[in-house]
Amino acid sequence: MRKNNFTGFAFASPWIIGFLVFTLYPLGASLYYGFTDFNVFQSPNFVGLDNYNELMKDDLFWKSVRNTLYLTVISTPLNLLFSLLTAMLLNSRIRGLSVYRTVYYIPTIIPLAATSLLWMWIMNAQFGLLNAFLGWLGLPQPNWLADPALSKLSLILMGLWSVGNIIIIFLASLQEVPQSLYESASIDGAGMLRKFTNITVPWISPIILFQLIMQIINNLQYFTQAYFVVSSTNLNQGASGGPENSLLVYAMYLYHNAFQYFKMGKASAMAWILFVMAGIITWVIFKSSKKWVTYGGGD
Template structure:
């Protein structure tokens, strides 16, 4: 009588050799500092933030359990909606403009011109300047009295605005500052442009394609992974926008709350009002918003990305 083997493949107990066990042990040992750091400095704060968001905790007291009261108060807070609106406004302008500027610079710096290495360094330097120093420099650049921007506008007979002291011009000034520091994104775009196969450009020229046609049908498809990366990271960074506006406005969102972004309002609730529970709920809402935007981008734009050879 033939015996039938009823063992389901893949469900049996996996047996590791002595060498494999040794590799796993040593691998975990060498990774233990990173694992410990992730648990202590990332996982634990996230868990504590979630826990605190349901309490009335302050800097000095653990508080009592409130349920979803912090979230209810957050969604009825007019300043929360204003800070979120300011954040979305800056993000909606700075991210696309930053991508366009970085892409344009990458295309220009890919040309075979004399001294292009110097130009690449000059355009990259702003991205490595500390954010606090950047904010201080731009504060003086946008000065209504002696700032270089209004001085240059005055040379052509234009009276410059008050910029950082005018509610109508404060956010455009912050957008200009954000676009100014796209040097790191420019380097990524430049690497993507240089990866486009040269033979495709040559074939397109033979077929009679012009400059714009070659850019649309050759450059953009190969650059789409880099553009997706720039879009997703720009959205995430936009919801965390804080340092420049904090330094320039002394942390109060002046003038008239026009620069009160979400990160700054979160900072005020935590370190000025000591409302740990409320600030924790705010932080979780921002995280959910940024994660949702990233998922939407991947589900929509991500499907149109072309990966060479796939």
């Protein structure tokens, strides 16, 4: 028995060592650094709750929180609804279906840097494709990325282009819904909307719950596209958060504190605040899911 245990631990040791070194130790270190004044070049100096108190009084911190929550609240339901409706279209019987499925999935394999560059060109105020199309229709041509009122909406539009992974998961779940349910509903005179609300949504509700939680967590950590847009254009104003810091998302401000200002203690405190925020939101969603998520194939 002991020999079998030793053999099992020996095979699992690469993962165990990796978990201890690259996951557990960084977690413990960041928790400790959150209570210290640490700039990498000097030993950490314990300061208690000073980092957290400083954050509570930091206007840029609260600006980053508001920007991130805005993106999360608007982008999450929009991405889920768009992905679900697209998956339903891709689940229908039409010619060239495999081509359409491939087209919708391809953007997800393009690096975010390339995606950001592409959309920065599309949304360019002077020669962008989007404004050219709006001008052809005789509509206003806004400065998408440089206007504080539109910059976050621009990022949300960029995000809609890369929801292929969500579409694929929704598509797989839709194919598990028994067609006999739809046939019975048709016999009873149910329309498309009734079938969607009474059959489709309850049956795939566990997948919707999963996607909802993953989208919220991803949006709370939103970083790459906002940082790339700000760093690659002349939008690098103020605290490097774009026009009036409208693109200063939470993860970007954490990055600034850690690697520009070398305030590792403050950055660690921000990381743990984000962890607690995500944990609370996830817990609330799980508690509420008892009222709208149906398990066991819709039974």
